[in-house]
Amino acid sequence: MSSSHRNAHSDAAKKEQIVTEFFAKSLHIILEARSPFVSSRNYSGDQTASSPSSSSSSSSSYHRPRDKWFNLALQDCPAALENNDFWRQSNLEPMIVDVILVDQQKMNFSPKELFRNSSGKEQEGFTLEKRHEKVIERWVVKYENQKSRHSTSESRRSGLNLHEFYKKLLVLLRSLYSTVRLLPAYKLFRDIISSGQIQAFTLTHRLRSFMEPFAHREDADMQRFGFTPVDSSCGRLSVSVSYQHSLSDLRPEPTSTPISPRIIPDYVGSPLTEFKRHSLPVSHSSPSYSPITRHRSWSPDISHPSPTSNYPSPYPTYNDYPSSVPRAQRPPPMSLPPNTSNAFHAKYGSIEYDEEWPPLASLTSTSISPPTCLPWSIQPRTLSRCESAPVRMPPGTQHVTLGSPAKQGLPPFSPVRQTRPGGFENDRGFDTGVSAAEKFEVGRDECGRSLGARSWSNAISRSSRRLDYDDLDFVCPFVVDEDDEMDPLGRPDSRDRKSQSREPSGAGAELALARKSQDAAVGALVLMLNKASPLLQDSSSSTTSSLSKFNCSNAAQDPHRMSQELSAVSSVTSAGRLMSKTTALALEELRGYREMKESLLKQGSWGGRSLDKDKDTFAEDTFKFG
């Protein structure tokens, strides 16, 4: 009798261990095919043993101990492995794994909600969350303990039951593994990991021990599939899934704008571009965005596998997101690494997290993939914070964009926009939201710049080429500020255009920015010339005459004229280049200047000495232009 008791206890303990490992294994299987960080798809079948004999001989060394559980060797999945400890604490708590589709477009372009959230209201933060998140799958693994009512005489059969129990769990996990790859969400997962580029959507997961009910509408959209529960003498282990049968309507469509967020080639080498690059808080390894190319729908008849009769569907209606449930009552779901979830929680206070968990450093490695490898809470939040909270901008951009509304420099966020699909269409969406928040000047600046960003950037690049900006030593687009100072732009129309440029009127904004580009170029040139003394006008040389027109006062007062003169300089520059075929020509010019110098010196005035300096400077410039 005592031995039977001991056997019964031993079997019960073994069953508990089996159940514990089953939870871990099922979580591993689910996350392996839903977590974009690591996937078994990267595992090549060539790595397997070539024959059964070799596999059997090398199995002990080839497979890790956890692989031997349920005879299913899986690839490493950090998200699953780090959650194991939690579930080992109690097998009686169900394991709820929500697979969430995150629309990164909506997250980035919802400044209204962001601005409202800045006041600290958690409810509105959850509103933002709801807009761009959708639970597309919910896996429920639970173990219902059933006190054994069998007599002790049946304990002898418990050993056999243990093997049967284990064998059935083997089969159950096999079918779980297959099912995970047949459901619609697997296609999304495959798209994310195979594209290697920034997608408009990503997948994340949330792990809980309680079931958050779906909203009625969401519940109606969900199909259910239940695996046959496996009974043992101690309890019943069951796995079920609720999934969206059609994801084509949930997946954000790529925008139809012809312009994709890419680095404009003209910017390369431009100090403005370099500044923008270095001032970005978030780096993106892939500047381009490729729209979703595979559009699939899940035909309803496929999903008709009805749950078995002995397995009910226990999903009541779904209310709002976790904000409705006091956080104290909720155990941490461990879906986010603490460093990122802390930041997110600080801002929105909605996501549950476990601060004690080690950070998933490998997940944040940019070497894995573009931001899809990052939890959505890291990257999009950072991006959004960059856009909406000027104080968080790096110093490089801050002194450009902050301050007075007039100081609208470069669009510091245009590379950031590379993460978003399309260009103008999203920018317009951003604009409408920004207009409501006056205190966020960066937002307004964005609004004004975004539409004309491309044209403005092209204009500045063209002007930079003309003027040979290698000579200029400006590090940041302060040229606009300088332009403001030197050319007060007392023209009210220009300021009005700037204010108008905030509105999504493409033509006006582009015109204002084009003007600003010219002003910026003018200001930069004027600054350079200010360092030198005024040039002496000399009608003997066409080059001299054209360059002598660069009078700082004139430049300050008449940007139009300056732009014309700039174009003249460009023509002169091109002409100068042609002229510099030989040094002899340049030397001749120098001789001419020296003659001028001598003639002026003869006059014996102080201005002649300054002219002397000017001529030398002018000669150098001519050489440079040549």
Next chain:
Amino acid sequence: MNCEVCQLKELEVESFEIREVLRCILHTIMFHRALGLVRPRDVDLQLFDITYVQCGDVEIERKIDEKIDQFISWVEKHPHKKSQICLSFYEVKNNKATWFSNKVERLYWEQWYINLNVVQRPKSQSMKSHLSKVLDPGEESARRAAVEASLRDVLFHIIRFVNEKKDHIPPIPNREVISFSYDITIPSSSDNTFGMDMLKRMLQTSGHPSMIS
């Protein structure tokens, strides 16, 4: 021990789709019956947007491909015919010598019948044949989608069957044995002998290398 039989839904496929469809179905079944230590391998179908799972055993893969090749050869000789492929799992029982044979007996405990209706569409060699038989791209894509949906139904059918019927599965010998003993029966040279092949298989001695040592 009962022999559980599962008749899968008939699939209407074209000849060039046979290989992928059969690989998908056979490997899916084998994966659920390869209860030894395996490292699964995901395989994306080329013709359909489906990912199935292989158990990763090279020998199993080789045998399945071999049978598929034989089946394709048979289909080429017998076009426009419905065919059936049977995947059976058995146990080897050492029985006493009977008047049939002195050797071991196979006890089949599970049989899967894969029903295919192979439709062969001639290539558009002439305008007439093109107009009459070859589908236009729109119809072809619809047909392909229908085949994909049917294939997905079949896979879910396998999963449901595997989940619902577990009691008949024999004990797992050990971890090193990848799968239970199995064989794949394809139609032979004529339809008449197909039934005979089934009978032969039931009475067959150890014609295949047993997976269980």
